[in-house]
Amino acid sequence: MNRRPWAPALTIVLLWSIHQGLAHAVAHYEPISVFMASAGMDRPGLALLCFALLASRIVAIFSTAPLLLLTVVQGWRSLHSSPARTNADDTAPSGLLRLQTRRAGQG
Amino acid sequence: MRRLLLLLAGIASLWLPGHALRLDAPDWVSPTGARAPALARALDTQLRAELGEADFATGSRHIDGEWWLATYAFAILGYAQLAEHQPALRPELQVTARHALDQLLRPEVRAFDTRQWGDDMLDCLDEDAHDHVVLGYLGLGLGAARLLDPALPEADLHDRVVTALERRFTTTDAALLLSFPGVAFPVDNAAGFATIGLHARATGRPLSPELEARIADWEAAFMSEDGLLVQTAHARTGHATSPVRGSGTALAAWLMSYADPPLAARLAEGTRDTLGATVLGLGAVREYRPGTPGRGDIDSGPLIYGMSVSATGFALGAARGIGDEAWAGRLWATTRLFGAPGPDGRFLFGGPLGNAILLAALTTPAADTTDSEHS
Numbered sequence: 001m002n003r004r005p006w007a008p009a010l011t012i013v014l015l016w017s018i019h020q021g022l023a024h025a026v027a028h029y030e031p032i033s034v035f036m037a038s039a040g041m042d043r044p045g046l047a048l049l050c051f052a053l054l055a056s057r058i059v060a061i062f063s064t065a066p067l068l069l070l071t072v073v074q075g076w077r078s079l080h081s082s083p084a085r086t087n088a089d090d091t092a093p094s095g096l097l098r099l100q101t102r103r104a105g106q107g
Numbered sequence: 108m109r110r111l112l113l114l115l116a117g118i119a120s121l122w123l124p125g126h127a128l129r130l131d132a133p134d135w136v137s138p139t140g141a142r143a144p145a146l147a148r149a150l151d152t153q154l155r156a157e158l159g160e161a162d163f164a165t166g167s168r169h170i171d172g173e174w175w176l177a178t179y180a181f182a183i184l185g186y187a188q189l190a191e192h193q194p195a196l197r198p199e200l201q202v203t204a205r206h207a208l209d210q211l212l213r214p215e216v217r218a219f220d221t222r223q224w225g226d227d228m229l230d231c232l233d234e235d236a237h238d239h240v241v242l243g244y245l246g247l248g249l250g251a252a253r254l255l256d257p258a259l260p261e262a263d264l265h266d267r268v269v270t271a272l273e274r275r276f277t278t279t280d281a282a283l284l285l286s287f288p289g290v291a292f293p294v295d296n297a298a299g300f301a302t303i304g305l306h307a308r309a310t311g312r313p314l315s316p317e318l319e320a321r322i323a324d325w326e327a328a329f330m331s332e333d334g335l336l337v338q339t340a341h342a343r344t345g346h347a348t349s350p351v352r353g354s355g356t357a358l359a360a361w362l363m364s365y366a367d368p369p370l371a372a373r374l375a376e377g378t379r380d381t382l383g384a385t386v387l388g389l390g391a392v393r394e395y396r397p398g399t400p401g402r403g404d405i406d407s408g409p410l411i412y413g414m415s416v417s418a419t420g421f422a423l424g425a426a427r428g429i430g431d432e433a434w435a436g437r438l439w440a441t442t443r444l445f446g447a448p449g450p451d452g453r454f455l456f457g458g459p460l461g462n463a464i465l466l467a468a469l470t471t472p473a474a475d476t477t478d479s480e481h482s
Contacts, residue, residue: 023447026447058444062124069112
């Protein structure tokens with residue numbers, strides 16, 4: 001996990017890109033709302049697009065908060081477990097520092 | 108460390124979205140907010156497109172027509188309320204409302220009602236052969252347009268509509284005026300009361316004692332003790348033919364804020380306290396009482412775990428009408444999530460009717476709900 005601190009941030013960007021793309025697609029087709037499309041069922045393509053946008057919106061909004069948190073924490077951890085720091089710590093006399101370095105390496 | 112991280116991420120995913128969705132609420136719901144004017148302009152663009160009965164595609168030609176008429180009526184209501192909040196926009200909104208009113212008064216827009224009764228609701232205002240209580244929705248648009256422009260050329264027509272509704276309400280022996288032959292909805296009668304209330308506000312005339320008595324009878328006959336409204340009833344006897352429901356109650360709570368604010372407060376509090384729910388900071392309204400089984404229909408919209416799309420949208424207007432900003436904020440978070448406001452200000456999932464209802468709901472002024480008889 002520590003080796004990919006950019007992964008959560010990239011996931012956020014991808015999710016919002018998908019969401020924005022779908023939003024523009026739905027706006028382009030002048031929807032008559034999910035409710036009306038699903039009630040009438042005479043425009044199934046539009047209904048499908050609307051539901052895809054809704055699903056992407058819910059996923060994007062509800063996953064952004066934990067992903068942001070992961071981005072920040074992983075970024076912070078990567079700074080504190082960089083190879084240069086690890087080498088430096090490895091030569092330190094403190095057994096605690098060596099233990100921390102090993103743990104960081106395992107993560 | 109990893110477990111702590113996952114725990115924090117879990118808490119964040121539960122707590123943050125509901126709060127994040129409310130961050131821009133002031134831009135929408137405050138008198139000086141910038142988003143409501145954008146929504147009004149986007150709605151105007153939608154209404155100036157070639158809009159027709161067929162554009163609503165509900166599966167019922169009759170309901171398509173109802174929604175077409177309601178779109179213009181709620182749009183004008185929203186424009187008028189926005190102008191009250193932001194007077195600098197009044198000239199622009201008068202032009203916008205003028206177009207919507209011209210559309211609202213086209214015979215084709217009320218043809219769904221004409222097909223049902225066999226006569227035009229505006230051609231028989233001086234006689235009471237038919238109830239035509241749907242006139243209440245058309246009257247809302249007229250009343251709002253008059254609030255926006257006191258010198259409205261259609262002021263005489265507005266007066267005649269209100270006179271007809273009030274006369275029919277106060278002279279009938281039936282418990283309800285009919286929406287259509289053999290069909291009576293208490294909430295459609297509430298729209299008639301709202302039209303008369305809005306007329307009173309526009310002209311400075313108080314409601315008559317006879318109408319106030321009629322509204323009191325309506326409350327006694329169709330509202331439960333906990334403030335919920337039956338959806339349908341037998342017009343003559345007043346016998347309920349359906350259970351109390353969220354969509355009718357929330358819409359009535361909103362509409363009655365224009366005619367009888369204390370009664371609106373009782374309906375809104377019933378909606379909030381008995382049918383309201385909050386999940387992850389998002390507010391919603393159930394269609395049926397907890398434990399009462401029921402299916403979604405054209406009135407409720409699709410039910411998601413028992414929560415009604417229509418009831419939740421109407422409740423936003425009800426919450427604003429009674430000045431319950433905390434409840435309005437929770438409902439707003441849900442509207443923000445599922446309505447998907449786009450960059451131009453309109454809600455992508457709204458369609459013309461949804462956007463018109465949301466503009467009117469978001470701009471609904473808080474009424475004085477104090478009532479010496481009930482409080």
